[in-house]
Amino acid sequence: MKQYVSVTAKFDPDGNILPLTINWDDGRVFDIDRITDVRYAASLKAGGAGIRYTCRIKQIEKYLFLEENRWFINNEKE
Amino acid sequence: MRTILHSDCNGFFASVECLYNPEFRDKPIAVCGDADKRHGIILAKNEIAKKFNIKTGEPIWQAQQKCPELVTAQAHYDRYVRFSKLCREIYSDYTDNIEPFGLDEAWLDVTGSTLLCGSGKEIAEEIRHRIKHELGITVSIGVSFNKIFAKLGSDYKKPDAVTVITKENYKDLVWKLKAEDLLYVGRATQKRLNQLGVFTIGDLATFPLELLRKNFGKWADILHSFSNGLDFSPVMKSDEVSAVKSIGNSTTAVRDLQNFEDAKIIFMVLSDSVCRRMREQGFKAKNVCISIRNTELFTITRQTKCERATNLTNDILKICLRLFKENYDFDKNIRSLGISVSDFVPDSISHQTSLFEDETNIMRLEQLDSTLDKIKNRFGSKSVRPAKLMFDRNLSGFSPKEEHTVHPVSYF
Numbered sequence: 001m002k003q004y005v006s007v008t009a010k011f012d013p014d015g016n017i018l019p020l021t022i023n024w025d026d027g028r029v030f031d032i033d034r035i036t037d038v039r040y041a042a043s044l045k046a047g048g049a050g051i052r053y054t055c056r057i058k059q060i061e062k063y064l065f066l067e068e069n070r071w072f073i074n075n076e077k078e
Numbered sequence: 079m080r081t082i083l084h085s086d087c088n089g090f091f092a093s094v095e096c097l098y099n100p101e102f103r104d105k106p107i108a109v110c111g112d113a114d115k116r117h118g119i120i121l122a123k124n125e126i127a128k129k130f131n132i133k134t135g136e137p138i139w140q141a142q143q144k145c146p147e148l149v150t151a152q153a154h155y156d157r158y159v160r161f162s163k164l165c166r167e168i169y170s171d172y173t174d175n176i177e178p179f180g181l182d183e184a185w186l187d188v189t190g191s192t193l194l195c196g197s198g199k200e201i202a203e204e205i206r207h208r209i210k211h212e213l214g215i216t217v218s219i220g221v222s223f224n225k226i227f228a229k230l231g232s233d234y235k236k237p238d239a240v241t242v243i244t245k246e247n248y249k250d251l252v253w254k255l256k257a258e259d260l261l262y263v264g265r266a267t268q269k270r271l272n273q274l275g276v277f278t279i280g281d282l283a284t285f286p287l288e289l290l291r292k293n294f295g296k297w298a299d300i301l302h303s304f305s306n307g308l309d310f311s312p313v314m315k316s317d318e319v320s321a322v323k324s325i326g327n328s329t330t331a332v333r334d335l336q337n338f339e340d341a342k343i344i345f346m347v348l349s350d351s352v353c354r355r356m357r358e359q360g361f362k363a364k365n366v367c368i369s370i371r372n373t374e375l376f377t378i379t380r381q382t383k384c385e386r387a388t389n390l391t392n393d394i395l396k397i398c399l400r401l402f403k404e405n406y407d408f409d410k411n412i413r414s415l416g417i418s419v420s421d422f423v424p425d426s427i428s429h430q431t432s433l434f435e436d437e438t439n440i441m442r443l444e445q446l447d448s449t450l451d452k453i454k455n456r457f458g459s460k461s462v463r464p465a466k467l468m469f470d471r472n473l474s475g476f477s478p479k480e481e482h483t484v485h486p487v488s489y490f
Contacts (some may be wrong), residue, residue: 002098042214047098049164049213068160 002046007064007071019053019064019071030057032064041065043074079245081198082313083186084220084228085205087165088237090182091122093215094161095151106130107149110138116330116413121153125237158182161213168208172201177314183232185225187313202240210238224309226261227252230279233259248307253280260304267294267301279305322359326367327351327478328416334373335412341402343474346464348417349395351479354451356419360426362387363419366397372410380405386432387423390443394419 006023022030034056041052043065050067063074087093091109096102106127111117118138130145142148162181169176172195175187188201195201198221209217216238220231223245230252231241243251258268260279270293276282283305290298303309327348335341356363367381380401388394398417431437453462459477467474
């Protein structure tokens with residue numbers, strides 16, 4: 001099931017949006033250490049399409065999607 | 079020689095629903111209208127459902143008889159509009175000559191981009207790949223030297239494919255196709271062509287033009303040129319708004335209409351929407367057409383000329399009701415009604431005043447309509463309504479102007 005998550009993001013003056021932390025429901029906050037790739041992509045696993053950020057969080061790579069104005073995480077790499 | 083692409087999103091509505099509901103992906107799925115509002119027909123289906131011979135436009139129950147395990151999904155128009163827009167954004171990376179044909183199809187003239195972006199086939203492959211990965215749906219693209227062959231190319235192999243039709247290979251590819259695959263060969267034309275012994279597009283292309291003219295009049299030349307690849311119509315630029323030729327709305331009522339009063343309520347809502355849209359565009363119409371579909375799904379259309387061009391809601395309504403009374407006697411109840419107006423003149427044009435009509439009254443009515451438009455634009459279509467519509471709020475509770483969706487319009 002697709003689960004939308006809460007994200008803290010930085011909007012720079014050029015209009016770019018960069019996610020900084022992912023905020024879990026239970027109060028845990030995960031810092032995004034690095035963003036290695038940004039592109040438009042579809043998520044076939046979670047079901048949706050939008051801007052895909054390839055994020056490194058504690059040595060693990062995850063896809064974070066910005067779909068219009070909501071964020072979701074793809075649990076498995078496609 | 080031009081390079082024209084026709085891109086067609088495969089089972090568009092169904093593909094978008096499959097993307098959002100991964101659990102549907104390997105099941106036969108059909109996107110349907112709202113059965114409770116009696117719009118319960120199949121709007122689109124995926125490839126698996128296609129194998130069960132499920133047709134667009136058939137009622138849900140009929141489709142379920144053909145395929146009991148059919149998954150029916152509700153339509154989400156906001157999603158389709160978003161994906162349609164995203165597709166066009168991808169197309170616009172290659173050309174500004176984009177002519178949409180409904181939400182899911184578009185022609186692209188990439189003649190000017192081939193030096194920069196590669197050949198027509200290369201551009202088509204890139205678009206196909208990008209839409210698949212960026213949007214998660216598939217397209218089939220036809221590449222050719224005219225719009226008609228490009229469209230045939232996108233139908234030739236699907237889903238997720240590119241077909242190139244050139245001046246060298248069109249006789250092998252296009253001419254073998256059935257005549258009814260050609261744009262504007264519908265069921266009636268197909269039947270008459272078959273009677274003449276014309277079964278394929280190749281038969282049509284080589285059929286003597288004189289003989290064709292005798293049977294089809296001016297359409298003969300169009301069919302002849304389409305089948306021979308002699309279509310020179312340009313791909314419209316995306317910012318060019320094509321001239322509006324007609325404005326219409328129709329609806330399937332929430333319940334069957336049993337008498338004249340029921341029909342009048344529907345006509346009041348429809349004429350309000352049609353006339354508001356007409357005034358927005360700055361037109362007056364000289365031709366009014368109504369369509370009536372009874373519970374047996376039998377449809378009649380009747381049209382009439384107006385004495386003077388008009389965009390007054392009341393005028394159009396009166397004409398519709400007169401047409402309706404003259405042509406329908408309620409031997410069967412009615413399922414759906416429609417109004418369309420055409421033969422436009424600009425509303426700014428001066429006109430011959432009538433000797434017998436009260437012109438000041440017409441001006442007052444025009445002012446009334448324009449004031450009502452302002453109120454409705456600000457507070458919604460239902461803010462000011464005729465009291466008659468309050469008798470049956472269920473029946474009058476639709477607003478075609480806001481719920482209006484874009485469908486493919488005529489090729490010409």
